[in-house]
Amino acid sequence: MADTMQFDLVSPERRLASLPVTAVMIPGAEGDMTAMANHAPTITTLRPGVLRVESPEGTSEYLVTGGFAEIGADGLSVLAEKAIPMDQMTRAHLDELIEEARTTYKTVQETDQPHGLVEDAAKLLADMEALGTHMSL
């Protein structure tokens, strides 16, 4: 049996999960990565995607919309802005998220803000839409 590490998934409002896991697949901003026990300490930001958690008890999946993951010596914490368990995910949820991303995109486009906000919003929108296809909803 593989080594396990402590995994915490917290959203601003509450702690969603806290359990020992064998591996976690993280949708990192620069590409997916899988963290297992004794991973090098890393901090990465998240893009909207699916977080897959493999624990001795089984596999669970969460949809995360952004935030960051911290892999440390004592385990892995994912601080997600919004996290929804996949089995509670519905098309309506996703539509809502896509709509939100679209509005953000529109407003930043109109106000023409600096620091590449437009690109960010465009990417967010694309990510959200890709997510829908990925989940085949």
Added chain:
Amino acid sequence: MPSLKDLKIRIESVKSTRKITKAMQMVAAAKLRRAQEAAEDARPYAERFNAVMAGLAASVGGSDSAPKLLAGTGNDQVHLLVVMTAERGLCGGFNSNIAKLARVKAQELVAAGKTVKILTVGKKGRDALKRDLGDHFVGHVDLSEVKRVGYANAQDIAKDVLARFDGGEFDVATIFYAKFVNVVTQVPTAQQVIPASFEAAEDGAASGTADYDYEPGEEAILADLLPRGVATQIFAALLENGASEQGARMSAMDNATRNAGDMIDKLTIEFNRSRQAVITNELIEIISGAEAL
């Protein structure tokens, strides 16, 4: 001297007031428990977040290219005060304490020649500050329709504040709220959110952050996280405020209930005395009438 009937009516009215305050106290107690739970649930996120930010800020903060949200705009001419209060009254000194702290701070800043802008969250603070500082208001966030404060509310406020910051409307932002200590004590607190200041984690977690790999770079992460940090701090403040409000209301209503009880006792004594006086009077009249015969 009020008549017996007047006294009776007053006693009844104070009794019904006591019933109301008692009910409000119990409602506040139930809400307080929920608010405290919400504040507790939010703690892990805020703690983790601050630990990571403290580490990041320590390693990037020194450089010239540090983001404006962390390093500041270079001057502190324009201050934005975000005053967070409750939407309802009847909670003792809760709203006025926060408003007072904000007012003192605002007057200090004005006296020092700074420009003050005020963003109010919650109706009561707005009402309290309107007379003295109404000219400084730049906006208001209404949470009266919100039953349970969520992260989305904090995000909306943060977005508003950040948009103003990006627009160059202010240099320093401070939030005002009441920290919940216990049911009888809530401490009005001022906390600077922009430029961000992070307390180093106490458990020495910051010392370990130096060896982290960052993906993307440290600065990119910091730039991504700082706006979230503002929202997180505002959210934490909103939750503290929620618990404080209910705690303050609970103790205020407890006091009111007790005062009403005292008043009922006093009025009852007065009622009995005047009743006796009336009886004595009537007896005297009867006796002197009989003697006259």
